[in-house]
Amino acid sequence: MTEIRVLTDEAQFRAHCTLFRRAIHAQAPSDDSWAITLPSYEQGRVHAAFDGDEMVGTTQSFGSSLVVPGGAVVPHSAISRVGVRADYTRRGVLTALMREQLSALPDPVATLRATEGRIYGRFGYGVAGRVREVEIDAKHAVIPGAMTGRVRMIDADTADKLLPELHDAIGLRRPGQISRWPGWWARQRDRKGEAENSVTVVHSGPDGDDGFLTYKVTTEKDFKHRLSVEDLEYANADAWRDLWIYVVRLDLVDHIENEVPLDDPVSLLFEDPRVVLTKDVFDEIWLRLADVPRMLSARTYGHADAVVLEVHDKLLPANDGRYRVSPDGAERVDASADITIPVDLLGAVYFGDTTFSQLAATKRIEGTRLADADALFAVPQKPVCGTFF
Ligand SMILES: CC(C)(COP(=O)(O)OP(=O)(O)OC[C@H]1O[C@@H](n2cnc3c(N)ncnc32)[C@H](O)[C@@H]1OP(=O)(O)O)[C@@H](O)C(=O)NCCC(=O)NCCS
Known part of the structure; x- marks a missing residue:
């Protein structure tokens, strides 16, 4: 039975770092390397999975800020050091870690870099930015x-x-x-x-x-x-x-x-x-909208008629609901939906890198008024992060 705990002391942090590095086939930190790595372990942001007393999986976040379309800067969790001990993979350890991390996320949004493209969509992360x-x-x-x-x-x-x-x-x-x-x-x-x-x-x-x-x-x-x-x-x-x-x-x-x-x-x-x-x-950027109403309100929108989005979020059901998005902003409404979208794909369109029309063409979402939604979420500049973590 996997139990997720928040780690608090240096010895646990070092065990966390060692487990993660081994999961990506890298060496455990030397004393010198550990001295440099320790400051990246922030209290309250380090999670590990345990089977009894044995640590079998890791994840953590770094506290940061993220620019959204329109220029507002919001508090942001940069998710990293995701690893499961090789003899415990495909038993749901990552799933338990992701659930716990998201439910306790201190910020309205998280991003990560994915080693494999099939892992994170199920946890509500979508590809929001790409690089050349x-x-x-x-x-x-x-x-x-x-x-x-x-x-x-x-x-x-x-x-x-x-x-x-x-x-x-x-x-x-x-x-x-x-x-x-x-x-x-x-x-x-x-x-x-x-x-x-x-x-x-x-x-x-x-x-x-x-x-x-x-x-x-x-x-x-x-x-x-x-x-x-x-x-x-x-x-x-x-x-x-x-x-x-x-x-x-x-x-x-x-x-x-x-x-x-x-x-x-x-x-x-x-x-x-x-x-x-x-x-x-x-x-490059895998984006997870953890607080959908707050994140929809944080960005600005282009010129088009208002559209109502119905958002589904299996892991954070508080996000479920309908949101009216217009050039004036976004608000929760009780109105019929134009477009139904899961939260990972809302992440994919959030920075304007992917459009609603593209998602509809591939049958990933359903709805009408796609051109208006595309125009509302359109951005003058493509998103980029440029900071690897
Ligand atoms: C990737 C990793 C964290 C997955 O952990 P895990 O405990 O095996 O994941 P889970 O058992 O919770 O799997 C959840 C789902 O994701 C799928 N999945 C997990 N890892 C996957 C991978 N590498 N590729 C494709 N699908 C994967 C599982 O099949 C499972 O799908 P299902 O629910 O449909 O059966 C683990 O394999 C690992 O540590 N790998 C090496 C380090 C690494 O790549 N870390 C990620 C850094 S971004």
């Missing part, structure tokens, strides 16, 4: 024109201090972006040991520092060099363009790879847009 993985042929890549600002390289100690401040100062620009918690930056430092060869540069414009780029270059079998962008944050288009110019003009680099928003204009930077290849498009 691009590879650039650096030897033939030319960006015309000069930089408008300045790019300077900083050492690892300076980056540790400056980047969290600069990230906060740049702010959250588009739906899907999240604030980074202190434990995130600590883990980031752990991942970027000197052996990993990470380099950080900072951009400054007329008003001071307004962007940064972290990257690493690896040598491949054929002595070609591949540059992987690890973090690219900017407050304005000039900073974005200058940081691309910097990276494209680096010597001894054959390929550059990065993950960008679906509507990112990176190809248009180059004289020859064909130097930018799309290698993959994959789901």
